[in-house]
Amino acid sequence: xxxxxxxxxxxxxxxxxxxxxxxxxxxxxxxxxxxxxxxxxxxxxxxxxxxxxxxxxxxxxxxxxxxxxxxxxxxxxxxxxxxxxxxxxxxxxxxxxxxxxxxxxxxxxxxxxxxxxxxxxxxxxxxxxxxxxxxxxxxxxxxxxxxxxxxxxxxxxxxxxxxxxxxxxxxxxxxxxxxxxxxxxxxxxxxxxxxxxxxxxxxxxxxxxxxxxxx
Amino acid sequence: xxxxxxxxxxxxxxxxxxxxxxxxxxxxxxxxxxxxxxxxxxxxxxxxxxxxxxxxxxxxxxxxxxxxxxxxxxxxxxxxxxxxxxxxxxxxxxxxxxxxxxxxxxxxxxxxxxxxxxxxxxxxxxxxxxxxxxxxxxxxxxxxxxxxxxxxxxxxxxxxxxxxxxxxxxxxxxxxxxxxxxxxxxxxxxxxxxxxxxxxxxxxxxxxxxxxxxxxxxxxxxxxxxxxxxxxxxxxxxxxxxxxxxxxxxxxxxxxxxxxxxxxxxxxxxxxxxxxxxxxxxxxxxxxxxxxxxxxxxxxxxxxxxxxxxxxxxxxxxxxxxxxxxxxxxxxxxxxxxxxxxxxxxxxxxxxxxxxxxxxxxxxxxxxxxxxxxxxxxxxxxxxxxxxxxxxxxxxxxxxxxxxxxxxxxxxxxxxxxxxxxxxxxxxxxxxxxxxxxxxxxxxxxxxxxxxxxxxxxxxxxxxxxxxxxxxxxxxxxxxxxxxxxxxxxxxxxxxxxxxxxxxxxxxxxxxxxxxxxxxxxxxxxxxxxxxxxxxxxxxxxxxxxxxxxxx
Amino acid sequence: xxxxxxxxxxxxxxxxxxxxxxxxxxxxxxxxxxxxxxxxxxxxxxxxxxxxxxxxxxxxxxxxxxxxxxxxxxxxxxxxxxxxxxxxxxxxxxx
Numbered sequence: 001x002x003x004x005x006x007x008x009x010x011x012x013x014x015x016x017x018x019x020x021x022x023x024x025x026x027x028x029x030x031x032x033x034x035x036x037x038x039x040x041x042x043x044x045x046x047x048x049x050x051x052x053x054x055x056x057x058x059x060x061x062x063x064x065x066x067x068x069x070x071x072x073x074x075x076x077x078x079x080x081x082x083x084x085x086x087x088x089x090x091x092x093x094x095x096x097x098x099x100x101x102x103x104x105x106x107x108x109x110x111x112x113x114x115x116x117x118x119x120x121x122x123x124x125x126x127x128x129x130x131x132x133x134x135x136x137x138x139x140x141x142x143x144x145x146x147x148x149x150x151x152x153x154x155x156x157x158x159x160x161x162x163x164x165x166x167x168x169x170x171x172x173x174x175x176x177x178x179x180x181x182x183x184x185x186x187x188x189x190x191x192x193x194x195x196x197x198x199x200x201x202x203x204x205x206x207x208x209x210x211x212x213x214x215x
Numbered sequence: 216x217x218x219x220x221x222x223x224x225x226x227x228x229x230x231x232x233x234x235x236x237x238x239x240x241x242x243x244x245x246x247x248x249x250x251x252x253x254x255x256x257x258x259x260x261x262x263x264x265x266x267x268x269x270x271x272x273x274x275x276x277x278x279x280x281x282x283x284x285x286x287x288x289x290x291x292x293x294x295x296x297x298x299x300x301x302x303x304x305x306x307x308x309x310x311x312x313x314x315x316x317x318x319x320x321x322x323x324x325x326x327x328x329x330x331x332x333x334x335x336x337x338x339x340x341x342x343x344x345x346x347x348x349x350x351x352x353x354x355x356x357x358x359x360x361x362x363x364x365x366x367x368x369x370x371x372x373x374x375x376x377x378x379x380x381x382x383x384x385x386x387x388x389x390x391x392x393x394x395x396x397x398x399x400x401x402x403x404x405x406x407x408x409x410x411x412x413x414x415x416x417x418x419x420x421x422x423x424x425x426x427x428x429x430x431x432x433x434x435x436x437x438x439x440x441x442x443x444x445x446x447x448x449x450x451x452x453x454x455x456x457x458x459x460x461x462x463x464x465x466x467x468x469x470x471x472x473x474x475x476x477x478x479x480x481x482x483x484x485x486x487x488x489x490x491x492x493x494x495x496x497x498x499x500x501x502x503x504x505x506x507x508x509x510x511x512x513x514x515x516x517x518x519x520x521x522x523x524x525x526x527x528x529x530x531x532x533x534x535x536x537x538x539x540x541x542x543x544x545x546x547x548x549x550x551x552x553x554x555x556x557x558x559x560x561x562x563x564x565x566x567x568x569x570x571x572x573x574x575x576x577x578x579x580x581x582x583x584x585x586x587x588x589x590x591x592x593x594x595x596x597x598x599x600x601x602x603x604x605x606x607x608x609x610x611x612x613x614x615x616x617x618x619x620x621x622x623x624x625x626x627x628x629x630x631x632x633x634x635x636x637x638x639x640x641x642x643x644x645x646x647x648x649x650x651x652x653x654x655x656x657x658x659x660x661x662x663x664x665x666x667x668x669x670x671x672x673x674x675x676x677x678x679x680x681x682x683x684x685x686x687x688x689x690x691x692x693x694x695x696x697x698x699x700x701x702x703x704x705x706x707x708x709x710x711x712x713x714x715x716x717x718x719x720x721x722x723x724x725x726x727x728x729x730x731x732x733x734x735x736x737x738x739x740x741x742x743x744x745x746x747x748x749x750x751x752x753x754x755x756x757x758x759x760x761x762x763x764x765x766x767x
Numbered sequence: 768x769x770x771x772x773x774x775x776x777x778x779x780x781x782x783x784x785x786x787x788x789x790x791x792x793x794x795x796x797x798x799x800x801x802x803x804x805x806x807x808x809x810x811x812x813x814x815x816x817x818x819x820x821x822x823x824x825x826x827x828x829x830x831x832x833x834x835x836x837x838x839x840x841x842x843x844x845x846x847x848x849x850x851x852x853x854x855x856x857x858x859x860x861x862x
Contacts, residue, residue: 010738011323011330011407021332021406023830027837028398028432034841035436039470042848043444043455046466049856054461068794072787075816079783082824086775129451143461149453153444190826197824201817208813212797213806405833433844469852520847524855536855 007184019187026191030198033161037202040157041209044150051147054140058147059214061126061136063117070113071207077106078200081169085193088186093179096189100173103196107166114159127152154206162199168192229716230637231732238737249334250737252635255320257341262308262316263704265348269303270700272296277659277693280686285677293676294361298379301364306386307348309620310478313485314431315340315396317627318424320635322400324728324735325418327409327744332402340395347389354381363674365475366442368456368467372449380449387442390435397431400424409727411746415509418726418750419502422509423488426516430477430484433520438474441467468530472523480519482616484512486579486623487554493576493626494558496724498565499763501751503557511550518547528599537596544594551587555580568765570722571645575626578653582618586611589664607667610660618656625652625703632707633717637734640714642766644706651699658692723763725756782823786816 005015012018048055084099118127127133128145129152136144172192175185235252245253276296279287288296319337323330331337354360360382362371371379404417404425417425444455445467454460456467495502502508524532524540558580567573589611593599602608625648632640662685671682678686720729725748731740748755757763793812796805822828827835 011328011332011334017406020831021402023834024405024837025333025398025402027834028401029394031837031841032394032398032432032436035433035844036440038841038845038848039437039440040444042845042852043440043466043470045849046469046852046856047455047461047463049853050463051461064794064797071790075786075790076783078820078824079779082779083776086779129453140461146454146461149455153447194825197820200820200824204813204816204820208793208809212794212809433840437848465855469855473848473852520844521851524851531859532855533859535858536851539851539854 022187022191023194026194030194033198033202037154037157037205040150040154041205044154044209047146047150051140051143054138054143055147056214057138058126058136058144059151059210061121061124061138061148062151062211063120064211066113066117066120067207067211070110071203073106073110073113074200074203077103077110078197080106081193081196085186085189088176088182088189091182093176093182097173097176100169100176104166104169104173107162107169111159111162111166114155121148151210154210158199158202158206161202165192165196165199168195231734231736233736234637234732234734235737236637236734247338249330249338251319251323251331251334251337252735252739254337254341255316255635258311258315258319258344261341261345261348262312265303265307268352269300269308270697272300272303274693274697276300277690279676280678281690283678283680283683283686288676290676291361294363294674295359295376297674298360298363298382299355302351302360302382302386304616305364305478305482306389307344307351309482309616310393310431311344311389311396312482312620312624313489313627314400314424314427315344315392317420317489317631318400318427318485319396321631321728322403322421322424323407324731324739325421325726326404326407326412327727327740327746328403328407329738329740331399332406333399336395337399340392340399343395344389344392347385347387347392349385350388351382351385354378354385357381365471366445366467367471368445368448368464369458372445372456377449380446383442383445387439387446390439390442393431393435397428397435400428401432404428409744409746412744413746415506416746416748416750419491419505419508419512420488422512423484423491426512427481427484429516430481430519434474434477434481437470438478441470441474465527465531468527469523472526473520476523476526477516477519479615480515482620483583484515486583486620487512489623489627489630490558490576490579491554492724492726493572493630494561494580495751495753496630496722497570497573497576498562498567499723499753499757500561500565501749501753503560503563504553505750507553508557511553514550515547518543518550522547525594525599528596529603534596541594541596545591548587548591548594551583555584555587566763569646570629570766571640571642571649572626572630572722574646574649574653575622575629578649578656579619579622579626582614582622582653582656586614586618589614602667604672605667606663606671606673609673610663610667613660613663618660622652622656625649628703628707630722631728632710633721634728634733634735636711636714637717638710638714639717639721640703640710641706644702648699648702648706651695651702655692655695655697655699659689659696660692662686662689662692721766723756723760723766725751725753779823782819786819789816 008015008018012021080099080103084096084103087095087099121127122130122133125133125135126148128148134141134145136148138144169192172185172189175188179185235250245257248254275288276293279285279293285293319331355378358376358378360376360379362375362379366379366383371383404421408417447453448455448457454462456462456464458464491502491508521543522540524536525544528537528541589607593602593608593611629640629645632638666682666685666689669682669685671678717733719731719733721733722729727744727746728735789812793809796808799805821838825838827838
């Protein structure tokens with residue numbers, strides 16, 4: 001056996017093989033995430049077909065304008081993450097760190113605005129599962145609860161994924177700051193970048209269907 | 216199959232100097248191992264434990280059904296017993312059974328790799344499984360789930376013991392273990408095949424692992440989100456599946472069966488892979504129609520997603536939908552039928568020897584055939600109206616799951632036992648157990664078909680006295696079946712110390728896993744592997760090694 | 768990541784700006800008096816945005832076929848789930 005570089009794990013022969021295995025693994029994981037979000041989304045769609053009018057009216061309570069800016073913020077964070085991946089592949093430490101920090105900043109901004117919307121929701125009385133949080137007066141308030149529950153489930157699941165994403169970005173930033181092993185970091189950033197972009201994909205679908213379609 | 220590493224089968228058997236079991240002994244070395252062979256052992260021990268818990272629940276149920284009156288357990292306890300039995304056997308034994316033990320052990324060896332693509336995720340999969348199993352056992356102590364293994368809403372969310380929801384959380388957790396293993400299987404098969412191991416040189420067992428991994432990946436997340444919604448509905452009182460507040464219980468059934476029908480094939484496809492290996496080895500003939508076998512397996516993994524509605528014919532889905540699902544169900548039986556045809560044709564004019572694994576292999580074919588054909592009866596909407604709530608469904612399901620999947624699991628256990636442990640099991644006892652399982656199984660579940668046709672409803676602990684004779688026959692069969700499962704447990708443990716030392720290739724089989732020592736070295740192969748041949752080329756094997764005279 | 772002759776910085780910037788424009792158009796059209804058509808257009812634009820994120824930010828344009836297939840698999844299986852189940856929902860009360 002000829003000596004392998006210590007970058008390569010034991011079960012692989014070449015670095016290219018290892019990289020392609022990591023990418024394939026991540027993409028398969030994202031396919032399962034698609035099914036996870038898709039399942040919840042299907043439950044929403046099916047319930048929508050049962051109560052189209054109630055759902056449509058209830059969705060007017062959501063703050064599309066707040067989330068309009070927020071969606072732009074999220075798209076931009078996907079953009080800065082993609083740039084960060086280029087920067088690290090060109091071995092530019094400062095630029096990589098800066099772009100990662102920008103991505104984190106935009107991600108947290110998104111989460112904060114999301115939190116602001118949740119507080120507004122509570123004040124507007126459309127939080128059915130908290131005592132005193134529900135005094136919606138539109139058509140069929142009992143059935144409209146279903147819509148609001150789906151709204152919180154979908155955006156909550158998304159925010160949960162996003163928080164994990166921010167955590168991963170913090171780890172990447174630390175690694176980029178230390179800059180011990182730029183080649184390894186490049187591979188890791190590709191994987192984290194895939195995850196971060198997937199969060200964008202999920203949000204585009206959620207925003208379009210929950211906020212826009214009913215207007 | 217390999218041109219490089221051909222051990223001399225005629226030398227007296229002896230253990231290799233260093234192998235994966237003796238390179239370290241501490242408990243820590245087992246709990247932190249990333250060796251796929253040791254992780255297979257971890258799963259094997261955990262699964263055996265869960266199998267006996269689930270089996271104990273079934274034993275009590277069969278005893279209760281010995282008499283028409285409810286004299287052993289109350290109706291509530293009976294509901295807890297069948298729910299526990301179902302949940303444990305489906306999610307904590309059958310789904311991980313062959314993939315997580317034999318798949319983990321064999322997949323890298325069969326494709327000539329040193330390990331899985333992500334060994335640490337493989338280990339994490341075991342820990343997640345243990346966490347899920349721990350939560351489930353916690354649920355058993357907290358009052359036991361009693362809404363059946365299907366968690367139907369609103370029963371499971373509104374009207375049952377809260378332990379049902381804890382059990383649902385356990386199943387939710389164990390789903391992630393399944394996903395991690397499946398990601399490993401697919402990536403390993405794609406990226407780590409040895410030079411020369413082209414797609415159509417893969418053993419059928421590897422193909423079955425690949426097909427089943429696709430099913431696991433695409434179905435399990437839907438179950439995860441469904442059970443999450445059930446849990447949230449229970450804890451926060453929201454109404455996704457609650458018809459009283461605008462929700463839809465059929466929505467739950469759609470989503471649950473979108474997972475759980477493919478899950479039946481998750482349990483079955485690995486068994487098909489195992490049986491393909493057994494039949495070809497003990498017939499000493501190439502598999503008939505190798506490519507067709509591969510395509511039929513992939514066809515099953517696609518088409519099994521089109522049929523879930525046949526579980527809901529009597530649940531209130533639309534008649535048009537029911538028609539579509541009925542037709543689809545007939546279609547999905549075609550690839551299975553092709554496989555049965557090909558197995559029998561493989562045996563035709565083969566040089567068959569009936570060692571214990573082959574006995575399991577042929578009983579699989581028979582039992583799976585019966586189970587599959589009765590499945591077609593249930594796929595007809597009109598007949599299903601009458602049979603859906605009866606023991607006919609129980610018998611059909613167990614013919615596929617126990618007669619099919621568990622039989623193949625036992626066959627795999629005996630077939631690869633020499634490779635895994637380096638020792639032979641006692642052959643006579645092995646055959647006795649295989650026959651006991653076949654006889655006991657048919658005696659247990661055969662009468663249940665008749666009970667179903669006669670109209671005995673499932674899920675009750677009492678029944679009218681007219682059904683007693685058949686129920687007694689069923690319980691008597693269950694005793695034989697229990698003996699059949701207890702026997703291997705005893706003699707396999709015995710063989711760990713006293714069994715004959717196995718040669719590297721006790722069956723004269725082709726396939727890379729037989730080209731290395733028994734038990735294999737820590738990284739599977741001493742020399743790099745190069746594949747030059749088709750799989751199952753027994754003509755070439757016999758030409759190189761002389762005609763096979765049976766096991767030494 | 769392979770660097771093509773084209774400058775990847777500029778390419779990504781162009782994609783990002785185009786996505787922001789499309790998205791703004793989509794939100795604007797949601798309030799236009801064009802009846803149900805706005806839903807159709809919203810969905811098409813969402814589809815385009817999702818495709819561009821996957822193509823450019825997730826590098827599918829430089830990836831081998833297997834990764835594109837994997838990316839499409841989840842969506843294809845969702846189509847199965849939606850089609851066969853909604854077939855039930857839309858015909859359940861019609862006989």
